[in-house]
Amino acid sequence: MLSRLRRNVNIFSVVSVIAAVLIVVPMLNIITEIFSTPTPAWIHIRDNLLRGYIVNTLILVGFVAVFSALLGLFGAYMVTRFEFKGRKLLSWFLILPLAMPSYIAAYAYADMFSYTGTIARFFRRLNLPIIINMMNMEGAIFIFTLTLFPYVYMLTRSALSKQSAAFSENARLLGANKIRTFMRVVLPLLRPALVAGTLLVVLETLNDYGVVAYYNVRVFSFAIFNTWENLGDTQAAIRLSGVLMLLVFAIIFIERMIRGKRQYSIHVKGRPIPRIPLKGWQRFVLPSILWIIMILAFFLPLAQLIYYATLTFTDVFNMGFIFLIINSLTLAITATLLTVIIALMLANYNRGTQNNFKKGLLKITNLGYAIPGAVIAIAVMIFFIDIDHALFPLYRLIDENSPRLVLSSTLIMLTFAFVLRFMAIGYNSIEASYDKVGTKFTEASYSLKASKLKTLLQVDIPMIKHGLISAAIIVFIDVIKELPLTLILRPTNYNTLASEVFRFAREEMLQESAVPALVLIFISSTLIYILTHYKKKEVPINVR
Amino acid sequence: MYVNIESLDFAYTKRNPVLKNISFSMEEGEVVAILGSSGSGKSTLLRLVSGLEIPTKGKIEVNAETLCNANTFIECEKRQVGMVFQDYALFPHMNVFKNIAFGIKNYSKEAKKQRVLEMLKLINMEEKIYAYPHELSGGQQQRIALARALAPSPDVLLLDEPFSNLDADLKLKIRHELRSIMKMTDMTAIFVTHDYDDAKDIADRIVYLENGRIVHEETIKPD
Numbered sequence: 117m118l119s120r121l122r123r124n125v126n127i128f129s130v131v132s133v134i135a136a137v138l139i140v141v142p143m144l145n146i147i148t149e150i151f152s153t154p155t156p157a158w159i160h161i162r163d164n165l166l167r168g169y170i171v172n173t174l175i176l177v178g179f180v181a182v183f184s185a186l187l188g189l190f191g192a193y194m195v196t197r198f199e200f201k202g203r204k205l206l207s208w209f210l211i212l213p214l215a216m217p218s219y220i221a222a223y224a225y226a227d228m229f230s231y232t233g234t235i236a237r238f239f240r241r242l243n244l245p246i247i248i249n250m251m252n253m254e255g256a257i258f259i260f261t262l263t264l265f266p267y268v269y270m271l272t273r274s275a276l277s278k279q280s281a282a283f284s285e286n287a288r289l290l291g292a293n294k295i296r297t298f299m300r301v302v303l304p305l306l307r308p309a310l311v312a313g314t315l316l317v318v319l320e321t322l323n324d325y326g327v328v329a330y331y332n333v334r335v336f337s338f339a340i341f342n343t344w345e346n347l348g349d350t351q352a353a354i355r356l357s358g359v360l361m362l363l364v365f366a367i368i369f370i371e372r373m374i375r376g377k378r379q380y381s382i383h384v385k386g387r388p389i390p391r392i393p394l395k396g397w398q399r400f401v402l403p404s405i406l407w408i409i410m411i412l413a414f415f416l417p418l419a420q421l422i423y424y425a426t427l428t429f430t431d432v433f434n435m436g437f438i439f440l441i442i443n444s445l446t447l448a449i450t451a452t453l454l455t456v457i458i459a460l461m462l463a464n465y466n467r468g469t470q471n472n473f474k475k476g477l478l479k480i481t482n483l484g485y486a487i488p489g490a491v492i493a494i495a496v497m498i499f500f501i502d503i504d505h506a507l508f509p510l511y512r513l514i515d516e517n518s519p520r521l522v523l524s525s526t527l528i529m530l531t532f533a534f535v536l537r538f539m540a541i542g543y544n545s546i547e548a549s550y551d552k553v554g555t556k557f558t559e560a561s562y563s564l565k566a567s568k569l570k571t572l573l574q575v576d577i578p579m580i581k582h583g584l585i586s587a588a589i590i591v592f593i594d595v596i597k598e599l600p601l602t603l604i605l606r607p608t609n610y611n612t613l614a615s616e617v618f619r620f621a622r623e624e625m626l627q628e629s630a631v632p633a634l635v636l637i638f639i640s641s642t643l644i645y646i647l648t649h650y651k652k653k654e655v656p657i658n659v660r
Numbered sequence: 661m662y663v664n665i666e667s668l669d670f671a672y673t674k675r676n677p678v679l680k681n682i683s684f685s686m687e688e689g690e691v692v693a694i695l696g697s698s699g700s701g702k703s704t705l706l707r708l709v710s711g712l713e714i715p716t717k718g719k720i721e722v723n724a725e726t727l728c729n730a731n732t733f734i735e736c737e738k739r740q741v742g743m744v745f746q747d748y749a750l751f752p753h754m755n756v757f758k759n760i761a762f763g764i765k766n767y768s769k770e771a772k773k774q775r776v777l778e779m780l781k782l783i784n785m786e787e788k789i790y791a792y793p794h795e796l797s798g799g800q801q802q803r804i805a806l807a808r809a810l811a812p813s814p815d816v817l818l819l820d821e822p823f824s825n826l827d828a829d830l831k832l833k834i835r836h837e838l839r840s841i842m843k844m845t846d847m848t849a850i851f852v853t854h855d856y857d858d859a860k861d862i863a864d865r866i867v868y869l870e871n872g873r874i875v876h877e878e879t880i881k882p883d
Binding site: 280282283285286287288289290291292293296300301304305307 | 710711712735736737738739741742743745746747749751752753762763765808809812
């Protein structure tokens with residue numbers, strides 16, 4: 117028993133268990149708070165507002181999910197199945213809207229369509245009495261769809277390019293025409309990718325605060341912030357978080373139930389499906405639709421921001437702004453490094469495991485991404501305040517005049533929340549690399565009496581470095597764009613690019629928000645470019 | 661002649677012809693093996709007969725119908741040709757019943773069920789009717805793929821390396837089963853293999869293919 121335990125205790129298992137405990141405890145706080153005596157604010161929310169929050173959230177999430185799935189699928193199908201001018205460029209351009217944080221697109225569009233905005237003025241010049249109000253539910257659906265569909269696009273494109281031609285060829289040989297083949301074979305086989313992509317869109321929509329706050333769409337994250345900030349009722353905010361968590365888990369559970377015992381992949385060698393050149397009217401019309409999507413999702417808001425930046429650059433760009441960039445980069449780099457290192461330990465601990473304890477631990481540590489930022493923020497804050505209370509005697513021992521809250525007023529709390537929220541993203545990318553490499557190299561290293569750490573540093577890391585870099589880039593982009601966690605958990609007077617964009621927008625200084633927004637978009641776009649082009653150069657490991 | 665292939669040429673690019681001047685014919689109910697090493701063009705020949713590729717030149721006729729020549733090309737979904745792929749390509753999201761019924765969409769619900777049961781009886785797998793492909797062994801998957809291809813009663817059945825994914829013991833068993841199913845259904849079939857024993861055991865005739873050309877034909881005498 118003791119020797120078994122000793123065999124299982126190593127750097128990977130220790131880090132994994134600590135990570136799981138640190139993630140579970142804040143979440144347990146939320147669950148236990150739900151069962152405490154309800155406050156008057158909660159009773160008011162439950163009786164008068166909750167139904168509205170649920171209905172609004174379902175409407176928003178439902179429409180965004182359907183439209184993003186359609187756009188993502190259309191884009192992916194076009195670039196993988198057809199050959200046309202500009203296809204290569206579009207195939208990575210269609211990922212770019214991910215570099216445009218939803219809240220920045222929302223501010224830009226709201227401004228463009230406002231009475232004095234560029235588009236409204238353009239319509240007036242043409243004597244067209246068109247007034248489009250963006251700041252409502254429909255506007256929010258439009259913004260989320262355009263900025264989040266690349267999640268569906270990326271996963272579906274990858275699945276389509278790997279789908280063997282044998283399935284659709286077989287369907288056609290069995291008499292199915294092109295439409296039946298698509299509906300009955302191609303589309304169902306894409307289901308895991310479509311569902312996974314759409315689920316990411318749903319989670320990101322639920323996570324958002326910037327868009328719904330600005331467009332005044334009363335969904336859950338709006339309600340949680342409002343209850344927390346304006347009503348000052350932590351417990352009611354926690355209860356709302358609890359309901360939202362239930363909603364998220366219900367969505368995931370229903371998807372699993374519908375899937376049943378069906379599988380969507382089976383090993384079939386076959387050739388990939390060849391691309392067909394577009395002919396006739398299709399040659400112009402279909403790629404044009406993709407370009408219109410790109411213009412709406414990326415280039416139009418970008419152009420608006422660039423125009424505003426030229427007006428406000430000299431006012432905004434000063435030493436304070438440089439510190440803002442340094443703050444954002446330091447925070448993102450620290451959170452990314454920590455996330456990737458812990459994800460690496462977790463991936464090592466779980467490689468090829470069938471052990472239920474390990475699998476359970478993994479599920480817990482990957483839970484963060486499914487939980488909206490507002491919920492994590494509250495859970496982490498309460499957790500850190502509890503730690504501060506517990507450590508207060510120690511603080512007093514070190515410094516008699518120590519304040520009661522130490523850890524919860526530092527960047528440690530925010531960094532911890534980032535790691536918790538983005539762990540799943542880092543882990544999935546690293547795990548995919550480990551799956552490709554297999555375990556034989558690691559086993560060979562162990563058989564040569566190398567320690568676990570030496571094997572990790574000298575064998576595993578060099579072999580999965582592409583996966584590690586991808587993980588780091590994706591986590592970095594997510595952290596630097598993140599808003600809800602940053603807003604709640606950042607120390608007083610500590611600003612980042614994201615929080616500054618939000619502040620300017622809230623104070624109706626949209627022109628001033630353009631410069632920090634552009635820096636964010638520039639950093640994210642450059643990283644997306646590196647990610648998409650660096651991956652292509654990856655050399656596959658073919659060892660028998 | 662039931663199957664007639666005349667002067668068939670095929671190339672993916674002009675400089676690299678895959679098949680050159682392929683001609684042979686088959687009687688109804690005859691089983692022909694195309695034997696050749698990898699890269700000899702044997703799978704491409706099946707893709708041309710099935711209509712998945714368009715030949716650069718030549719003619720294919722099956723059951724007195726011209727499938728392709730200089731002026732005609734019948735799309736693959738309109739040909740009465742069944743095919744069993746190397747990896748079987750069973751649709752992973754459909755159970756056995758739905759896989760087999762996929763190709764017989766014009767049947768009534770009752771007739772469809774009857775036909776699927778008939779096929780399952782033929783391959784002796786009635787109990788697996790609602791199983792999913794991932795719940796079947798390699799040999800079982802291969803038999804279901806065969807049943808699926810036979811269900812629409814094709815004029816000709818094509819089999820692309822049907823034993824390449826089976827281990828040696830299973831291969832022998834399935835080989836004999838396949839032979840008896842072919843004879844039971846009186847199916848005209850072309851199958852592609854690189855293994856002489858497979859060809860000898862199943863086929864009535866072997867066509868040897870080398871670098872895209874037919875180099876030899878051999879009639880197999882029954883044991």
